[in-house]
Every structure is written in structure tokens, then in C-alpha cells.
Amino acid sequence: MSLPIDPAALTAADIGEERATLEMDHEPAVEFVRECCLAAGFGVPVEFSPSALLNEKVDADRDPYHVLGACNPEMADRALDASDRQLGGLFPCNVIVWETEPGVQQVYHVSIMRIARLVGMAPDSEEWAGIVADTGELVEELFEQVEAGP
Numbered sequence: 708m709s710l711p712i713d714p715a716a717l718t719a720a721d722i723g724e725e726r727a728t729l730e731m732d733h734e735p736a737v738e739f740v741r742e743c744c745l746a747a748g749f750g751v752p753v754e755f756s757p758s759a760l761l762n763e764k765v766d767a768d769r770d771p772y773h774v775l776g777a778c779n780p781e782m783a784d785r786a787l788d789a790s791d792r793q794l795g796g797l798f799p800c801n802v803i804v805w806e807t808e809p810g811v812q813q814v815y816h817v818s819i820m821r822i823a824r825l826v827g828m829a830p831d832s833e834e835w836a837g838i839v840a841d842t843g844e845l846v847e848e849l850f851e852q853v854e855a856g857p
Contacts, residue, residue, distance in 0.1 A: 723818020723822075732810060756774070
């Protein structure tokens with residue numbers, strides 16, 4: 708199967724990739740990132756720990772890994788309308804916190820708005836460009852808060 712785009716040609720900016728490192732234990736880091744999400748204008752309607760599930764179900768022995776399903780209702784509403792409801796297949800906007808070593812956590816996010824455009828789920832329009840820009844500002848604020856630390 709050939710891919711419609713060359714993943715090696717994509718940059719972090721193309722997919723809205725953001726990263727930050729926190730020097731703290733995992734649970735306090737998850738709580739801190741959750742607070743930063745709320746302060747930046749994202750709710751967190753869903754969250755889960757894939758590592759806890761996999762460790763329980765298949766004895767995976769995974770290090771702590773937590774997904775915060777962030778959502779800004781205004782952005783979600785605009786994105787659903789502009790994408791003929793297709794973007795719901797990518798909801799919510801996930802912010803991930805995983806332990807790289809004890810006391811060190813990686814915070815990670817990619818833009819579903821940018822990715823949806825790359826894979827043809829969203830239009831190439833001024834309206835969509837506005838949604839990408841507006842959500843990008845919220846994510847930028849989130850990561851500024853995360854990088855500033857507790």
C-alpha cells in the first residue's frame with residue numbers, strides 16, 4: 708500500500724507537533740498538564756492510561772503513559788461544521804504524558820486540525836485555516852504554561 712503523502716517529508720510544524728519535558732513524577736505531571744489544559748481553554752472530557760490497561764490485560768510492563776482528551780467546544784463545533792462532521796473521527800485533541808525515566812515526563816501533542824487537512828478530512832479553505840490558527844493559539848498557550856512549570 709502506498710501512502711498519499713510522504714511521512715518523511717512532513718515537519719513537526721506540518722502536523723502541529725509540540726513537546727515539552729517536565730521534571731516531576733508522573734501523577735503530579737498529569738495533574739499539572741490537566742490544569743494547564745483547563746487554563747488554556749480546553750476541557751478534558753475523557754482521559755485514560757493505556758499503560759495501566761495494557762499492564763493489566765497483557766502484562767505489558769509499560770512505563771506510565773496517560774492520555775488527556777482535551778476539547779475546546781467552540782473549536783470542535785466549528786471543525787465539525789467545516790469538515791462535514793468527519794473530524795469527529797479524530798476527536799478529542801489528545802495531550803499525552805509519558806514517563807521517559809523516573810521523575811521525567813514527556814508532554815506531547817499533534818494537531819488533529821492540521822492532520823485532518825493533510826489527509827483530506829478537512830477543506831483547504833480560509834475557514835479551515837482560521838480554525839487551524841485559532842486552535843494553534845490555544846495549544847501554544849497550553850505549552851507555554853507547561854514549559855513554565857508549576
